[in-house]
Amino acid sequence: MHDLQAIATQVRRDVIRMVTAAQSGHPGGSLGCADFFTVLYFSVMKHDPEHFSMDGHGQDVFFLSNGHISPAWYSVLARSGYFPLPELGTFRKLNSRLQGHPATLEALPGVRMASGSLGQGLSVGIGAALAKKMNGDPHLVFVLTGDGEIQEGQVWEAAMFAAARKVDNLILTIDYNNKQIDGPVDEVVSLGDLRAKWEAFGWKVLETNGNDISSLLATLAKAKSVCGMNKPIAILMHTEMGYGVDYMMGTHKWHGMAPNPEQADRALVQLPVTLGDY
Numbered sequence: 001m002h003d004l005q006a007i008a009t010q011v012r013r014d015v016i017r018m019v020t021a022a023q024s025g026h027p028g029g030s031l032g033c034a035d036f037f038t039v040l041y042f043s044v045m046k047h048d049p050e051h052f053s054m055d056g057h058g059q060d061v062f063f064l065s066n067g068h069i070s071p072a073w074y075s076v077l078a079r080s081g082y083f084p085l086p087e088l089g090t091f092r093k094l095n096s097r098l099q100g101h102p103a104t105l106e107a108l109p110g111v112r113m114a115s116g117s118l119g120q121g122l123s124v125g126i127g128a129a130l131a132k133k134m135n136g137d138p139h140l141v142f143v144l145t146g147d148g149e150i151q152e153g154q155v156w157e158a159a160m161f162a163a164a165r166k167v168d169n170l171i172l173t174i175d176y177n178n179k180q181i182d183g184p185v186d187e188v189v190s191l192g193d194l195r196a197k198w199e200a201f202g203w204k205v206l207e208t209n210g211n212d213i214s215s216l217l218a219t220l221a222k223a224k225s226v227c228g229m230n231k232p233i234a235i236l237m238h239t240e241m242g243y244g245v246d247y248m249m250g251t252h253k254w255h256g257m258a259p260n261p262e263q264a265d266r267a268l269v270q271l272p273v274t275l276g277d278y
Contacts, residue, residue, distance in 0.1 A: 065121020
């Protein structure tokens, strides 16, 4: 059994080092979702890093819709065996496979969708889930999106379609940190009663603490248990942007700003090495 907390701590450390070295990137949401990525890839998904394929047949597949939190995803992909760990040091460099938003042109193992434009991941995930049904593949499709991202109209078209077509092999997780680049989500475009909205669209809705590994394990297990019951599943995942670094928490300031070296040192003191740095 992997020590999931140790992995998540190291992922957060990777995020800080990657974004600082590039002096570009999005540490806030990446830190907030480190626990989710860790639990998903090291405990929940049935996947085989050594035999990655774009169609994902015979495996669970994942799509990152809010692509700006790529640092945390890249860290987990590398640490679960999709590509060499030292490659994390190329983040956002010219000709790197690890661009700021994941892309398919670079052919990075683990990445099946370019996600530079927000709002598209759920639509792609639905297509993949329907393809699995058509191909007789019993595996699942997972999608992560951001709460600010679901202000996009395409998300709600996809939500309506998935319920109408009973896409019940799909688990959507919404990073519900109530912060986006311009401020609190409620002040930019309020989402209202988000649970009631998804339920009204015909989805099965669960909620979890996205910064508590036990809560994530239990909720994702529950989500898997209710697949195949004619409803798509949405998880409202409550997280804290910047989680694990005291001065980054509680503010949208670190949504898309890289720490300077001194600030990075302050963060890394709070994130001890657990698996070894890249």
